[in-house]
Amino acid sequence: MFSMPVGTLLSMEDVLMKEQAVLESYFHSLACFAYDKAKETVERERDVAHKAHQTTWILNSMLTALSQFAAIEKNYTSLLFLVPKGFLRKDSSLKTIYETLRGEFRRLEERSTGGLTPSSSPSVTPTPSFYSPSPPTPVASPSSTAGSLVGTPVSSSTGSIHSNYLPGIVGHSAVGNSPQSGMDVLEKFVGHLCGQLFHFICARLSIMHFYEKMYTMSSNRFMKYKELIPGITEIVNRSQRLFHHPLLSPLKSAFGFECRSLLKLLEAQVQIQQLQFLPALLSLYDAHSHLGSWASTMIPKAESRRLSCVVISRPVSMPALYRWLFHLKSTLVAKFTLYFHDILSKQTTPLEMKNICFKTSTDLYQKLLSYHRRSDALFVALVFDTHGLENYKGPGYHHPNKLVEPPKGLDSYPTIVCYPAVI
Structure with missing residues (x-):
């Protein structure tokens, strides 16, 4: 009572x-x-x-x-x-x-x-x-x-x-x-x-x-990202059936954005490692969408005022968890840009490609060029090992029905990126 x-x-x-x-x-x-x-x-x-x-x-x-x-x-x-x-x-x-x-x-x-x-x-x-x-x-x-x-x-x-x-x-x-x-x-x-x-x-x-x-x-020296995906996938699937009370919907949405963003980032990391161009691109896009939706719907609108048609907003302090996920996404975008630099370069001008690399969190391609100048090497190249990969078709987009023979001999070690392009 x-x-x-x-x-x-x-x-x-x-x-x-x-x-x-x-x-x-x-x-x-x-x-x-x-x-x-x-x-x-x-x-x-x-x-x-x-x-x-x-x-x-x-x-x-x-x-x-x-x-x-x-x-x-x-x-x-x-x-x-x-x-x-x-x-x-x-x-x-x-x-x-x-x-x-x-x-x-x-x-x-x-x-x-x-x-x-x-x-x-x-x-x-x-x-x-x-x-x-x-x-x-x-x-x-x-x-x-x-x-x-x-x-x-x-x-x-x-x-x-x-x-x-x-x-x-x-x-x-x-x-x-x-x-x-x-x-x-x-x-x-x-x-x-x-x-x-x-x-x-x-x-x-x-x-x-x-x-x-x-x-x-x-x-560890080498982190096995592929072993992490089943665990986070299980958490995502299980949480969809739990704490479904309407009052908890904001909390459930935030938890879902966090877990799905992490899942897509881990998938993108594995796909980049395997030179899967289109799947990695889609995973990065999904992670970017989840993080953007989380920020736009879960962060209160900043107080703002207009002065001479200029909007001055109070910045919102993001917690360390969100900043870490956002930094992980930015790092993977930079890695994606390096691994598929030759493919992306064919879709734009050299100057525009240079500006795109510069806008990433870490311009890895420019670091590769700097290392080439310091080491006075003939060329610097990243080589990919295709052994153990099923249905490897090479970097870039390939039609799903396209039949490609597995690489053999030296072709099993294709060049990812090379500067200058001497081979």
């Missing part, structure tokens, strides 16, 4: 609309990398509702968990989990905090579905990384905030709650008739949302493990 002073009595529809706006703002801020704003949003709502006695134990616990969730999401996008750990230090890693918070969301889900109330539920010892406040003193009230976390408006004519935001809840079309019915709806909704967040944290832990695997592999 929860209390609401008579002087501040709100209709159920007003309460639902208010809490819907709070949660929508929270998850949108998370997706926009505005983690401090998201944390402040739920903490302010929790404190205001607690002072006005317009909250419940389970709602208080979820808002506290969401505050902690915003803080660790900020650390995640800063890539702090890849920082080396000190010897004999306390285990305060980001992964441990995620696992603790995952357990808290599971606990809230189980208690809500089990119909437990603060008075009948066993006491829980708070952990250092998470604290659940004690429930407020229950006071009888004629009103209810049963839909305080419902993510959709209530029909003004019937007062029913949209089924998309309360799946599996039937027979609560008149949730405001009694405090107990309102409590049931609230607990079921909180449990469902916490269950969705539980699956999201599971997906987050999976992608963190994948980044750690990449970090470990990078210490």
Whole structure:
């Protein structure tokens, strides 16, 4: 039960609309990398509702968990989990905090579905990384905030709650008739949302493990990118079926852009290594599109003002995770430009090709020319080994039905790029 002073009595529809706006703002801020704003949003709502006695134990616990969730999401996008750990230090890693918070969301889900109330539920010892406040003193009230976390408006004519935001809840079309019915709806909704967040944290832990695997592999002399593709593909496919709650759609979109961008970049790396011109080009284009969509839809519009027809915008600070993915894409574009330099040069003028190479993050072709001048070599060339490749047809675009005999002898080592072109 929860209390609401008579002087501040709100209709159920007003309460639902208010809490819907709070949660929508929270998850949108998370997706926009505005983690401090998201944390402040739920903490302010929790404190205001607690002072006005317009909250419940389970709602208080979820808002506290969401505050902690915003803080660790900020650390995640800063890539702090890849920082080396000190010897004999306390285990305060980001992964441990995620696992603790995952357990808290599971606990809230189980208690809500089990119909437990603060008075009948066993006491829980708070952990250092998470604290659940004690429930407020229950006071009888004629009103209810049963839909305080419902993510959709209530029909003004019937007062029913949209089924998309309360799946599996039937027979609560008149949730405001009694405090107990309102409590049931609230607990079921909180449990469902916490269950969705539980699956999201599971997906987050999976992608963190994948980044750690990449970090470990990078210490080797030769990194086997092809072995990474099945892992990230599985994460992408599995996450499409999970955390599908409408309120989590901004968070799911951001997670999808991140994983699909990484998948396409890894595919482009493997395809460039195998001199697959068209597949690599398409993978780079897809990665560029995903990163661009992520930036345009998940970053809040910069405040701007016009002075003499000139727009002056405040730059948006991108987190380290996005910058790393963007830098990886730029590096692969530079590598693609070098490997297929001869093919691309035939489509434009030498001056324009030089300008295109100059605009890449690293002008690898110019570095090759500089090395040729310093070494006083006759020529500098990159040679490709075709052994072990199936259906190799050479660099550039080839019709799918074109039959090409496998290279033999010295033809098995074609030249990728050569300066000056003496062979």
